[in-house]
Amino acid sequence: KAGVTQTPRYLIKTRGQQVTLSCSPISGHRSVSWYQQTPGQGLQFLFEYFSETQRNKGNFPGRFSGRQFSNSRSEMNVSTLELGDSALYLCASSLGPMAGNTIYFGEGSWLTVV
Amino acid sequence: DAKTTQPTSMDCAEGRAANLPCNHSTISGNEYVYWYRQIHSQGPQYIIHGLKNNETNEMASLIITEDRKSSTLILPHATLRDTAVYYCIVRQTNTGNQFYFGTGTSLTVIP
Numbered sequence: 001k002a003g004v005t006q007t008p009r010y011l012i013k014t015r016g017q018q019v020t021l022s023c024s025p026i027s028g029h030r031s032v033s034w035y036q037q038t039p040g041q042g043l044q045f046l047f048e049y050f051s052e053t054q055r056n057k058g059n060f061p062g063r064f065s066g067r068q069f070s071n072s073r074s075e076m077n078v079s080t081l082e083l084g085d086s087a088l089y090l091c092a093s094s095l096g097p098m099a100g101n102t103i104y105f106g107e108g109s110w111l112t113v114v
Numbered sequence: 115d116a117k118t119t120q121p122t123s124m125d126c127a128e129g130r131a132a133n134l135p136c137n138h139s140t141i142s143g144n145e146y147v148y149w150y151r152q153i154h155s156q157g158p159q160y161i162i163h164g165l166k167n168n169e170t171n172e173m174a175s176l177i178i179t180e181d182r183k184s185s186t187l188i189l190p191h192a193t194l195r196d197t198a199v200y201y202c203i204v205r206q207t208n209t210g211n212q213f214y215f216g217t218g219t220s221l222t223v224i225p
Contacts (some may be wrong), residue, residue, distance in 0.1 A: 002156075031211050042215060042216070043158070043215035045212045045213060047213045048210050049174045050210065057209050088155075090157050090158070092158075097210030100118050100163075100165075103160070105160075107156055
């Protein structure tokens, strides 16, 4: 069974540009969540989607947005990139948002903003 | 705020059991304890989770105290590949897949 797949794995963007990251959850999983990891702030929750609806959102500016499609695949977008957005962006999936459902993470997308 | 407290770092000799403690004194009755680990530059890897009872799988054992205020992750025979940052997370039932990771414990397995 394939794991959580994230694309692209590595990318470099310029300040002011926007970026879209993609996540394909494990087959059958309907919940997708996104995290940002930086050396200074560690792993921080961005948002979570279930059945195409955003359920929770972390404390990030509106430049960070996401969506989920009917096949449970998800994308996140960061507009007007800043140097501080350089980070590892992680996607995770689970069967659903219930606390007993295990969450599995992808390998992440490394974003460098120059 | 963090709901768990873990030591910043630990060492363990290769082949010995690694016991990683976690304090979660404010845990509620319906909150799960999850453990993940992250090897440098990779996504967090699920290890094990539990609610009240001790749990064991092919990777590790999870021992939860009777009052549920603390737990211990046990890697029975640590190998060099177990060197990683280990995160203990209390998963609330009303926040879905929103985890607070904290800083975790950096485990170094020594040859």
